[in-house]
Each structure stands twice: as structure tokens, then as C-alpha cells.
Amino acid sequence: MAHFTVIGLGxxxxxxxLELMYLGHSVTGVDKDSRIAEKYVDDLTQTIICDATDEHALRELDLEASDAVVVAIGEDMESSLLCILALKNLGVSDIWVKASTKAHHTIVSKLGVSRIIHPEEEMGIRVAQALNYPMVEDYLSIGHGLYIVxxxxxxxxHECPVSQILMDSEKDTVHLVMVKREQQVFTHVSPDFTFMAQDTLxxxxxxxxxxxLAPKLG
Structure with a gap:
């Protein structure tokens, strides 16, 4: 179990x-609005009322002990940047930042944070992919132009063999990583392996x- 601090409870x-809590981790939620912090006091490991732009106030939170700190102050760019600088000064090494604009992203990218998140943009891409390829349940970019879907x-x-979908010419460009069939998982799949309806690939x-490859899967 890891411990995370999330600054900004929007x-x-x-x-x-809440998702980190569901996954079994402990979470400290930080917000400058006492009403918001108190609203989630029973849902998170702890909630703290704190002005995240104040380095002296952040120093009292022992943030270096967190496995990562998420700066979720997306709308107020000035507050977000001041918070990031304070965290860097405090020696926090793993900082994830929500950025709401291109300018925000550009500035944050110069500060050496671990990851910059664009929730609306990333969700928009997911929606577009789902609309374009209804058979795709989810997808993940793993860098260097590669995706896992x-x-x-x-x-x-149903009962279609792997060889009928992944022709020899396609095996070098598309790799079947795993097949999940109810509680069974197949990771080493031969060309004559047959799919069943509702298998997850x-x-x-x-x-x-x-x-x-999409037309063959629809």
C-alpha cells in the first residue's frame, strides 16, 4: 500500500x-476551503485545510513521506505553479500535475515534474476512439507510437482462429498480448487458438x- 497526497479537491x-482509496492506498486530501476539506473527511485517510501556495504551511505536512503528490489545482494556474515550486523546494521528487491550458502545460514542463495530466483532453480522445472503434473497450498509450487496446x-x-484475424503479415505489427475468458487468462496463444464470443483481447x-485490423474485429 502506498500513500499519496492530492492537493486540490475539485x-x-x-x-x-477516491479511486486511490478504492485501490487500497492511503490518501491525504488538501484544500484551502474548509468546507470542501470537511466534506471528504470520512472518505479519505485524512483531509487537511492548507493554502498550498504557502511553502511554510506545506512544510508542516511532511509531504516528502508521500509516494507521490498530485497537484490538482487546474483552473488557477498561478496557484498551481506556486504550489509546484514549493513542493520542489521541499524536496518532493514525484509530482503529478493537472494542467488546464497549453500555456499551463508549457510552464509546468520546465519545472521538472513527473507527469502532466490533461483530463478533459485525454477523456476527449478516449471518447473519440470509442466512437470511431466501438469494439475497443479501452486503450493505453505506452510511448514510441505504440498502443495497447x-x-x-x-x-x-465465435470459434474464429487467431490465424484468421492476425495474418502472418500482421503478426510483426500487431501483437496479441493476452486473451481473457471469464476467469481464465491465456498469455501464450498459438495460431490455431480459437476465440469465443465475449473473450477479452x-x-x-x-x-x-x-x-x-479494426474492420476484422467489428
């Missing part, structure tokens, strides 16, 4: 905090390669 900060096998592909490849 919709994004609260959603991240989760696909549920359609009824039309994890495929890895470039966007273009996965796009060219």
Missing part, C-alpha cells in the same frame, strides 16, 4: 483520491496497424 482531485470478441468471431501495435 472534481478531478476527488475522483483521483482492449477488445471484446464479437459474436461473429489485449492487442499491442501502432495506431495505423491497429486501425487496419
Amino acid at each position: 472534481r478531478f482531485g476527488v475522483a483521483a483520491s 482492449e477488445i471484446q470478441v464479437a459474436d461473429t468471431l 489485449l492487442l499491442c501495435g501502432t495506431r495505423d496497424a491497429l486501425k487496419s
Whole structure:
């Protein structure tokens, strides 16, 4: 179990905090508004009322002990930047930041944080992908132009062998990482392995390669 601190209990900060709690971690939620902090006192490990732009106030929170600190002050760019600078001065090494604008991102990228998050943009991309490829349940960018997609096998592909979907010419560009069938997981799948309707597939490849494969999966 890890411990995380989330600064800014708006919709994004609260959603991240509650999901971390659900995953079994402990979370300290920080907000300068006492009403907001008190609202989540029973949901998080602890909530603290604190002005996150005040380095002296942050020093009292022992943030260096957190596995990571999430700065979820997305709308107030000045407060977000002051908070990041304070965290850097306090020696916090793993800082994740919500950025709401391109200018915010540009400035934050110069501060050496671990990751910059664009919730609205990332969710917009997910929605577009879901609309474009309804068979794709979820997808993840893993860098260098590669993606992992989760696909549920359609009824039309019931008892279809792997070789019929992934032709020899495609095996070098799209890789079948895993097949999940109810409680069973298959990680080493032969070309004659047959899919069952409602199997869940994890495929890895470039966007273009996965796009060219999509018509076979719909």
C-alpha cells in the first residue's frame, strides 16, 4: 500500500483520491476551503485545510513521506505553479500535475515534474476512439507510437482462429498480448487458438496497424 497526497479537491482531485482509496492506498486530501476539506473527511485517510501556495504551511505536512503528490489545482494556474515550486523546494521528487491550458502545460514542463495530466483532453480522445472503434473497450498509450487496446470478441468471431484475424503479415505489427475468458487468462496463444464470443483481447501495435485490423474485429 502506498500513500499519496492530492492537493486540490475539485472534481478531478476527488475522483483521483477516491479511486486511490478504492485501490487500497492511503490518501491525504488538501484544500484551502474548509468546507470542501470537511466534506471528504470520512472518505479519505485524512483531509487537511492548507493554502498550498504557502511553502511554510506545506512544510508542516511532511509531504516528502508521500509516494507521490498530485497537484490538482487546474483552473488557477498561478496557484498551481506556486504550489509546484514549493513542493520542489521541499524536496518532493514525484509530482503529478493537472494542467488546464497549453500555456499551463508549457510552464509546468520546465519545472521538472513527473507527469502532466490533461483530463478533459485525454477523456476527449478516449471518447473519440470509442466512437470511431466501438469494439475497443479501452486503450493505453505506452510511448514510441505504440498502443495497447482492449477488445471484446464479437459474436461473429465465435470459434474464429487467431490465424484468421492476425495474418502472418500482421503478426510483426500487431501483437496479441493476452486473451481473457471469464476467469481464465491465456498469455501464450498459438495460431490455431480459437476465440469465443465475449473473450477479452489485449492487442499491442501502432495506431495505423491497429486501425487496419479494426474492420476484422467489428
